[in-house]
Amino acid sequence: xKLRMRQAIxxxxxxxxxxxxxxxxxxxxxAAAEGPFKTSEGLLEEFGPxxxxxxPISEMGFTGAAVGAAATGLKPIVEIMFVEFxxxxxxxxxxxxxxxxxxxxxxxTAPLVVRASVGAGLGFGAQHSQTLETWMYACPGLKxxxxxxxxxxxxxxxxxxxxxxxxxxxxPRVLYAEREETVVGEEGIIPLGVANLVTTGAxxxxxxxxxxxxxxxxxxKGAGWTADIIDLRTLVPWxxxxxxxxxxxTGRLVLVxxxxxxxxxxxxxxAHIAGESFHALRAPVVRFTCPDVPxxxxxxxxxxxxxxADDVRAGIDELIAGGRRPRPWWEKEGxxx
Amino acid sequence: xxxxxxxxxLERRHALSDPVQQLDRMLEIxxxxxxxxxxxxxGLIHGTTxxxxxxxxxxxxxxxxxxxxxxxCCTYRGHGHALALGMTPDSVLGEITGRVTGTIGGVGxxxxxxxxxxxxxxxxxxxxxxxxxxxxxxxxxxxxGQDHCAVALFGDGATNIGAFHEGLNLAAIWRLPVVFVCxxxxxxxxxxxxxxxxxxxxxxxxxxxxxxxxxxxGQVIGDVEASIGRALDRARAGDGPTLIECKTYxxxxxxxxxxxxxxxxxxxxxxxxxxxxxxxxxxxxAAGVLDDAAADRLAADVHSRVExxxxxxxxxxxxxxxxMFRHVRSTSAPTKGN
Numbered sequence: 284x285k286l287r288m289r290q291a292i293x294x295x296x297x298x299x300x301x302x303x304x305x306x307x308x309x310x311x312x313x314a315a316a317e318g319p320f321k322t323s324e325g326l327l328e329e330f331g332p333x334x335x336x337x338x339p340i341s342e343m344g345f346t347g348a349a350v351g352a353a354a355t356g357l358k359p360i361v362e363i364m365f366v367e368f369x370x371x372x373x374x375x376x377x378x379x380x381x382x383x384x385x386x387x388x389x390x391x392t393a394p395l396v397v398r399a400s401v402g403a404g405l406g407f408g409a410q411h412s413q414t415l416e417t418w419m420y421a422c423p424g425l426k427x428x429x430x431x432x433x434x435x436x437x438x439x440x441x442x443x444x445x446x447x448x449x450x451x452x453x454x455p456r457v458l459y460a461e462r463e464e465t466v467v468g469e470e471g472i473i474p475l476g477v478a479n480l481v482t483t484g485a486x487x488x489x490x491x492x493x494x495x496x497x498x499x500x501x502x503x504k505g506a507g508w509t510a511d512i513i514d515l516r517t518l519v520p521w522x523x524x525x526x527x528x529x530x531x532x533t534g535r536l537v538l539v540x541x542x543x544x545x546x547x548x549x550x551x552x553x554a555h556i557a558g559e560s561f562h563a564l565r566a567p568v569v570r571f572t573c574p575d576v577p578x579x580x581x582x583x584x585x586x587x588x589x590x591x592a593d594d595v596r597a598g599i600d601e602l603i604a605g606g607r608r609p610r611p612w613w614e615k616e617g618x619x620x
Numbered sequence: 621x622x623x624x625x626x627x628x629x630l631e632r633r634h635a636l637s638d639p640v641q642q643l644d645r646m647l648e649i650x651x652x653x654x655x656x657x658x659x660x661x662x663g664l665i666h667g668t669t670x671x672x673x674x675x676x677x678x679x680x681x682x683x684x685x686x687x688x689x690x691x692x693c694c695t696y697r698g699h700g701h702a703l704a705l706g707m708t709p710d711s712v713l714g715e716i717t718g719r720v721t722g723t724i725g726g727v728g729x730x731x732x733x734x735x736x737x738x739x740x741x742x743x744x745x746x747x748x749x750x751x752x753x754x755x756x757x758x759x760x761x762x763x764x765g766q767d768h769c770a771v772a773l774f775g776d777g778a779t780n781i782g783a784f785h786e787g788l789n790l791a792a793i794w795r796l797p798v799v800f801v802c803x804x805x806x807x808x809x810x811x812x813x814x815x816x817x818x819x820x821x822x823x824x825x826x827x828x829x830x831x832x833x834x835x836x837x838g839q840v841i842g843d844v845e846a847s848i849g850r851a852l853d854r855a856r857a858g859d860g861p862t863l864i865e866c867k868t869y870x871x872x873x874x875x876x877x878x879x880x881x882x883x884x885x886x887x888x889x890x891x892x893x894x895x896x897x898x899x900x901x902x903x904x905x906a907a908g909v910l911d912d913a914a915a916d917r918l919a920a921d922v923h924s925r926v927e928x929x930x931x932x933x934x935x936x937x938x939x940x941x942x943x944m945f946r947h948v949r950s951t952s953a954p955t956k957g958n
Contacts, residue, residue, distance in 0.1 A: 305763075339789060343783055345786075378749070
């Protein structure tokens with residue numbers, strides 16, 4: 284069925300809540316108001332206030348409560364309205380939830396899900412538009428997924444709830460309203476750690492995540508080359524096998540990332556592939572990212588900030604023609620950042 | 621060297637109902653920590669440690685009031701809580717010394733003790749972190765309709781961190797079955813609490829959350845037990861959380877690196893006058909439960925038990941490399957070795 288991504292998320296949560304009475308949902312305005320982005324539509328009505336809870340504006344408090352609840356028998360889902368708000372609760376995720384299994388020799392676990400809306404594109408400005416996966420992607424004990432539309436949101440959220448470890452779900456806010464054909468029910472569940480090969484091609488492997496999957500697909504449309512476009516879906520643990528296998532066939536790796544250039548998630552993949560599949564590479568690895576600046580507010584600058592399909596297409600043209608890494612647009616235009 | 625006592629943590633917990641065992645356990649905690657400090661001093665233990673000498677009555681009172689099925693969140697100053705709740709000295713010392721005999725095989729260290737069979741959740745090395753986590757453990761009981769409660773133990777310093785405010789507020793609005801026990805031991809790390817905190821009694825902070833509170837003499841087991849017991853009764857009856865402030869004192873510095881030279885002259889001596897172990901021993905002798913000779917024999921027995929534990933532990937195997945790859949995530953089950 285065709286669902287908006289926000290509907291797919293609400294549906295995934297409801298489907299899990301029906302089969303597992305230990306699943307509860309907590310967050311700011313998620314019960315009576317059904318979520319600021321309407322990702323919990325219908326949950327309060329169906330499951331009642333014991334399991335669907337509005338919280339105070341108190342991320343550390345309710346994320347911490349989710350850790351304690353997860354350790355003692357519930358499977359809590361916490362909604363963080365904007366991922367930036369996780370800053371005040373990061374201890375509970377990175378230092379408590381992620382370490383609970385390790386620090387109890389496996390006698391306690393923290394099967395909780397932290398969902399947060401992320402990303403640029405809707406004009407929310409510098410403090411409400413980051414993706415911030417880098418806050419969490421280098422923390423053993425956590426898993427981290429990023430859907431690219433309704434279908435992957437449904438499948439990944441259901442897997443995240445079922446998982447025995449703490450799972451962070453970063454949901455590109457700009458996609459909440461987008462419709463996509465979505466398989467629901469057991470068949471729609473997507474295992475964590477498995478990337479999706481969106482298109483197959485011969486010349487280049489493009490690895491994308493979240494809203495940059497759409498950017499990659501748009502870039503390949505009508506291009507003079509064909510690409511394996513891989514929607515990573517799970518960033519931790521990422522699907523090394525799928526990416527390696529693809530690069531070994533195409534010989535070129537391109538990453539399209541919605542995050543600042545320095546330290547972005549693509550660095551991990553680039554480094555791994557450069558080491559593991561060096562023999563197969565016939566061109567340098569290229570990362571299309573955002574510049575190292577805060578997210579600007581005006582619509583035209585926000586779009587310039589994000590990697591664009593045009594930049595990716597032209598950059599890959601240049602890579603294939605010249606065998607050299609195309610410089611980022613901000614360098615070409617003289618902005619040293 | 622003798623074999624370890626075979627008592628399980630749960631048996632050790634139940635044994636505490638005997639007042640003589642309470643004295644035994646307080647002596648065990650005291651001597652255990654005295655020797656921990658020695659071993660650190662001799663360079664035989666790695667890292668750091670935070671001892672609770674002077675606060676033993678709170679640990680015992682807690683262990684008596686809470687059920688083993690209640691969830692208890694303690695802190696990095698946790699040896700006393702852990703031993704009182706039932707953990708064996710071997711599993712605590714094994715953990716502190718990074719041995720395979722440690723409660724989690726030695727990869728956690730002094731600040732990370734846990735024992736699910738007596739409700740001790742993993743102790744946290746982050747000030748205040750256990751407060752919202754305890755609220756969450758209480759939430760589980762509320763959602764699943766269980767009879768369990770949760771207890772958070774924390775120091776005076778933790779009442780100035782955001783987690784305290786957020787955890788108490790959340791517990792109050794949801795009427796969660798949780799008890800917040802503050803051990804006001806006068807010092808937060810190296811700072812006397814009156815230099816960091818604008819109120820004399822931390823219990824007054826409960827009024828901000830419409831929550832009942834009590835101030836308790838933390839040097840007297842019975843007072844602590846009764847207060848936590850009343851709060852647990854209220855929690856189990858659905859009447860929500862309570863804040864309890866136990867007035868106590870930390871004889872040592874914050875950690876092994878801190879010689880506590882900042883204390884005003886005479887302060888420690890005044891508190892030693894009200895040493896919880898001495899008070900409890902006196903009350904047992906006064907009640908005719910045991911005489912001074914028997915109490916001395918008990919102390920000597922405890923000492924030799926702890927010495928045996930140290931000997932066994934130092935002779936046991938250090939944690940193997942495989943142990944650091946265990947329990948990182950659900951799929952990281954070990955496939956070989958220790």
